[in-house]
Amino acid sequence: MIDHFIARNEPSWTRLEALTRRARRRRPDLSPAELDEFIRLYQQASTHLAHARTNLRDPGLTTRLTRLVADANGAIYGRSGNAWKAFRQFLTVTFPVAVWTSRRFVAASAALLFVPALAMGTWLAVSDRAVETIGDEAAREAYVTEEFEDYYSSSAAAEFSSQVLINNIQVSFIAFAMGIFACVGTGAILIYNGVNIGLAGGLFHSIGEPAKFWGLILPHGLLELSAVVVAGAAGLRMGWSIIAPGDRTRMVALAEEGRRSVVIALGLVMAFVVAGLIEGFVTPSSLPTALRIAIGAAALAVPVALVVTRGRAGAAAGWTGQIGEREPPGIHGV
Helix, strand or coil, rough: CCHHHHHHHHHHHHHHHHHHHHHHHEEEEEEEEHHHHHHHHHHHHHHHHHHHHHHHCCCHHHHHHHHHHHHHHHHCCCCHHHHHHHHHHHHHHHHHHHHCEEECHHHHHHHHHHHHHHHHHHHHHHCCCHHCCCCCCCHHHHHHHHHHHCCCCCCCHHHHHHHHHHHHHHHHHHHHHHHHCCCHHHHHHHHHHHHHHHHHHHHHHHHCCCHHHHHHHHHHHHHHHHHHHHHHHHHHHHHHHHCCCEEEEEEEEEEHHHHHHHHHHHHHHHHHHHHHHHHHHCCCCCCHHHHHHHHHHHHHHHHHHHHHHHHHHHHHCCCCCCCCCCCCCCCCCC
């Protein structure tokens, strides 16, 4: 299993090492396309590292991937004294601006996820015939009385949190990457996940247990589903650049939107880390439901505040939210 994993991913690791060396030169010579590739391979290697730590448990492989990711991270966010400045700019300007300027796509992504969820949930909640189409009665009862809740305590909290993190990053990355197919792929993924959310919620409502469903889904779901929506928005924006590039060529439009979408994808990793920790440690805990939901709401409030305040101000000051962006002329912070 380990040998197969290494053989399958070795070429991408080797390529990332080469791009990292070039990016760390005094005068980096990466083209825009290579910069996009560099960010994509860095994100992919981060996922590989999380998978290796959780499932493969090979010290040599883990050490190698840790070094690879750390080196690439250093090249992205700057060297020594500039590292904190670069990270702070990314967190308080670049990422918020990228999301703020994508707000129309965020709205479209939210509709693609939550409208099917609401439709499916309502249909199951009010129609006995609809419920009967979802498996047999014994299977439905086992799902709502045991399986759904047991999922959140199916393994140790730390291990479960890692599994959730990996899964969420994969889903969001697929939603982001599928935007290349003129928005269709991203839209399909959002609709599919929305239907599944509605199916679960509708089954709980149909048996008069809505509080149980919302008590289990909201603590982590407020941040997690919001992050999925934003990832979908990045994919939709990238796909729309192909459909309607404006006064740019399609290749130029795709490259520009790709650099902005990569910023969103990187920023969402932090959101998914927090959501995974909440899902692993808070959702299945014995804390009162209201407190668990309050923790989830507080976790969502921080990035929302950053986007609305810093993102709007940054966009007004001339920032575009693209990876590698330098301070606009005449602007000294926002």
